[in-house]
Amino acid sequence: MRSSAADIYEIAMGRWSRRLARAFLAFVDAPACGTLLDVGCGTGSLTLAAATRYPSADITGIDLMPDYLGEALLNAAPNVRFDTGDAGHLPYETASFDATFSQLVLNDLANPQQALHEMQRVTRPGGIIAATVWDRAGGLAFLRLFLDAAAILFDGEGEALRARIFKVPYHDEDALLDLWADAGLSEIGTATLSIRMDFLDFNDYWQSLLGSHSLIREFFTSLDGEQAHHLQSTVRRAYIAGDMDGKRSLVASALAVRGIHAA
Incomplete structure (x- = not known):
């Protein structure tokens, strides 16, 4: 009987987050041979999609919930590693990654500004930092x-x-743009990404x-x-x-x- 947090997530959202991951990665446009970090990776939808899209990249996924990471490890790719850790206190050296991204996490964090600060800290100068959140009121x-x-x-x-x-704090593109601008990021771009939820x-x-x-x-x-x-x-x-x-x-x-x- 499926009852763990990871099982519930997979039934409810895992299949949709995998679809979203493909569109999000196309938007992020990370370096194909770089070091990439997925913050709040959950069951690994975005991390593993990145591994497929960028087979020459070194990709790390990090999440606070070991149960989610256990599910992610079931489908681990050769160029992927998973760590346990907090988005607000990432256990990595400064300037460790060429691109850092996060999918469907920011609106569920107690301190999203701190998480963004940490994403900046571990990203090399000139690197990409990106995130996506569901449009709960207008898009679900x-x-x-x-x-x-x-x-x-x-x-x-x-x-x-x-x-x-x-x-939620970030309910439209302008709210996300302001968060990125206030953090001092440059060349900021926003988009609305759409997928289909197909039910039997x-x-x-x-x-x-x-x-x-x-x-x-x-x-x-x-x-x-x-x-x-x-x-x-x-x-x-x-x-x-x-x-x-x-x-x-x-x-x-x-x-x-x-x-x-x-x-």
């Missing part, structure tokens, strides 16, 4: 199906849940949804049986959109930023 249709239904059906609590999940049926969607965010799981499991059934039925109606249950493809968007570490 699979979340909105649930959160809008919860807000309508359960007024106070549902509205509060939606507000908490959508309230409503049950596939529902399992991904419940694994996507702890607040969603906690909210749904706190409901009594009748409330839970009403909410799930409402979301199902939104998912099937007047058709039979089956495959659906929903758009998911992420916000990306890159800049150059000044010499």
